Amino acid sequence: xxxxxxxxxxxxxxxxxxxxxxxxxxxxxxxxxxxxxxxxxxxxxxxxxxxxxxxxxxxxxxxxxxxxxxxxxxxxxxxxxxxxxxxxxxxxxxxxxxxxxxxxxxxxxxxxx
Amino acid sequence: xxxxxxxxxxxxxxxxxxxxxxxxxxxxxxxxxxxxxxxxxxxxxxxxxxxxxxxxxxxxxxxxxxxxxxxxxxxxxxxxxxxxxxxxxxxxxxxxxxxxxxxxxxxxxxxxxxxxx
Numbered sequence: 162x163x164x165x166x167x168x169x170x171x172x173x174x175x176x177x178x179x180x181x182x183x184x185x186x187x188x189x190x191x192x193x194x195x196x197x198x199x200x201x202x203x204x205x206x207x208x209x210x211x212x213x214x215x216x217x218x219x220x221x222x223x224x225x226x227x228x229x230x231x232x233x234x235x236x237x238x239x240x241x242x243x244x245x246x247x248x249x250x251x252x253x254x255x256x257x258x259x260x261x262x263x264x265x266x267x268x269x270x271x272x273x274x
Numbered sequence: 275x276x277x278x279x280x281x282x283x284x285x286x287x288x289x290x291x292x293x294x295x296x297x298x299x300x301x302x303x304x305x306x307x308x309x310x311x312x313x314x315x316x317x318x319x320x321x322x323x324x325x326x327x328x329x330x331x332x333x334x335x336x337x338x339x340x341x342x343x344x345x346x347x348x349x350x351x352x353x354x355x356x357x358x359x360x361x362x363x364x365x366x367x368x369x370x371x372x373x374x375x376x377x378x379x380x381x382x383x384x385x386x387x388x389x390x391x
Contacts (some may be wrong), residue, residue, distance in 0.1 A: 170314065197382075204364060204382035205317075233338070243298075251316060260368075261332070262380060264316040 163188045167265035171222045180239040182268050184252030185200040194235045195253040247272045277301045278383035286389045295350045295386050297365030303367040306348040311362040
């Protein structure tokens with residue numbers, strides 16, 4: 162079975178600082194990996210996805226993530242945090258692309274002015 | 275207009291009542307999903323449907339049932355609501371056709387906040 166672990170349920174960074182949100186996965190087969198963002202009182206929106214085409218994946222709003230098989234990780238980064246990045250972020254894994262996503266428990270990102 | 279809509283957006287109900295949450299989509303997608311979100315637990319899959327005649331249980335289907343009335347409509351029912359079903363419920367859709375870069379993305383509705391007292 163596939164699973165993901167998000168380290169840190171709450172992360173705070175200063176505006177302009179590096180954002181690093183951690184996600185480790187467990188999968189018996191090469192996984193499809195996703196990062197979703199949830200802004201307050203909204204549904205989830207896809208930030209980026211890994212589907213084996215490239216290990217460094219660029220997404221929307223300046224976010225990127227690197228797939229590291231040796232570390233079973235798919236950490237999300239952004240070089241410079243903006244106030245509008247404050248949200249909850251979910252890592253998710255799937256065995257077959259868009260089928261049956263398994264989500265992590267989420268990381269709430271707070272931006273300090 | 276939103277591509278994936280959920281009704282109601284908020285609902286308070288009493289223990290033992292039957293309640294239905296509805297989801298409609300205009301994206302033309304064949305696959306639809308119901309998730310629930312609880313603080314500290316992320317989203318968990320309740321049921322999913324790959325087409326009108328295909329309904330599958332997710333990891334937490336006990337106490338829930340679903341109906342796929344049409345390709346665009348997927349309803350979630352709680353036959354006898356209980357307090358631990360208080361949660362935020364999301365509907366999502368995806369497209370099984372492998373022709374576009376976005377085929378493996380799920381699109382989420384705005385959610386229904388359900389409180390069972």
